[in-house]
Amino acid sequence: MAQDHEHGHEHDHGHDHAHQPHPFQPDLEETPLTHYQVMTQAVGDLLIEKGIFSADELRAMLEAIDAKSPAAGARVVARAWTDDGYKARLLEDVNKAAAELGIDAGGIPIRAVENTESVHNVIVCTLCSCYPRLLIGLPPDWYKSRAYRSRTVREPRAVLAEFGTVIPDDVELRVHDSTADLRYLVLPLRPAGTEGWSEEELAGLVTRDCMIGVTLPKSPHY
Amino acid sequence: MSARFAVGADVRVRAAFPPGHVRTPFFVRGKTGRVTQVLGPYRNPEALAYGRSGEPAQPLYRVVFETAALWDDYRGAPHDSTVVDLYENWLEQA
Numbered sequence: 001m002a003q004d005h006e007h008g009h010e011h012d013h014g015h016d017h018a019h020q021p022h023p024f025q026p027d028l029e030e031t032p033l034t035h036y037q038v039m040t041q042a043v044g045d046l047l048i049e050k051g052i053f054s055a056d057e058l059r060a061m062l063e064a065i066d067a068k069s070p071a072a073g074a075r076v077v078a079r080a081w082t083d084d085g086y087k088a089r090l091l092e093d094v095n096k097a098a099a100e101l102g103i104d105a106g107g108i109p110i111r112a113v114e115n116t117e118s119v120h121n122v123i124v125c126t127l128c129s130c131y132p133r134l135l136i137g138l139p140p141d142w143y144k145s146r147a148y149r150s151r152t153v154r155e156p157r158a159v160l161a162e163f164g165t166v167i168p169d170d171v172e173l174r175v176h177d178s179t180a181d182l183r184y185l186v187l188p189l190r191p192a193g194t195e196g197w198s199e200e201e202l203a204g205l206v207t208r209d210c211m212i213g214v215t216l217p218k219s220p221h222y
Numbered sequence: 223m224s225a226r227f228a229v230g231a232d233v234r235v236r237a238a239f240p241p242g243h244v245r246t247p248f249f250v251r252g253k254t255g256r257v258t259q260v261l262g263p264y265r266n267p268e269a270l271a272y273g274r275s276g277e278p279a280q281p282l283y284r285v286v287f288e289t290a291a292l293w294d295d296y297r298g299a300p301h302d303s304t305v306v307d308l309y310e311n312w313l314e315q316a
Contacts, residue, residue, distance in 0.1 A: 127245065173303075177247060179245050
């Protein structure tokens with residue numbers, strides 16, 4: 001037992017924890033529900049009560065959305081890197097091009113914006129958090145933060161630098177604010193030194209963040 | 223509904239500040255950009271937000287702006303650009 005307790009009483013507790021109540025992680029029910037959480041819950045309950053869909057269908061849909069991951073987007077990007085015809089179709093219509101690979105990217109139209117030697121693209125939704133969820137999974141928390149949403153249009157180079165990404169001044173930094181009916185995906189530049197790589201190997205270099213545009217694909221040398 | 227503006231057209235975003243649900247970001251209102259793509263008709267989200275039909279659908283455009291023209295003290299590079307998706311009811315001939 002620690003000898004340096006400063007409290008006044010003498011008896012032995014048989015353990016040595018500090019005598020302040022230590023903080024604990026609140027249970028979900030202990031954080032107040034927001035207006036919109038209450039509304040979402042209520043609408044969900046009503047739709048189930050009215051038989052529009054069942055509780056199990058709602059659960060299955062949530063599970064399906066949660067199961068989406070950047071891996072599908074990475075496959076699409078890797079195919080575009082190895083097949084120019086596919087890349088052209090991807091730049092035309094991401095949903096259709098994804099379907100060619102057996103990927104269901106959902107009904108909201110997704111467009112790809114291509115990085116080149118002279119243009120680097122980055123995606124933000126300043127009004128909310130629009131994101132191609134059905135292709136690359138749920139957005140990271142920072143994507144939804146007010147800081148990212150407001151600063152990416154105001155000082156995009158500073159934001160990218162905080163992600164460790166420095167875009168040379170002679171490259172046009174193009175910020176896409178997706179506040180309407182479409183979602184956007186960055187098609188990154190294929191890293192040099194990957195000649196002869198398989199699609200699967202290439203997909204391993206494609207991260208969520210490089211499809212948002214805040215970074216570049218992983219280097220093939222690590 | 224046919225689109226009023228073609229790719230390459232210079233357009234000015236209305237400097238309007240209506241209350242309620244609006245999809246046009248503040249930072250482009252009153253600014254001039256260029257149409258880079260005509261995305262097709264989409265139901266008006268400013269009406270859909272209130273349970274109305276959103277019809278007639280509005281042509282939706284991708285409009286590119288010089289970022290340095292959007293902010294007085296932009297400290298990026300001179301060729302940096304910003305692309306915003308804008309509905310036709312927010313655009314006028316520049």
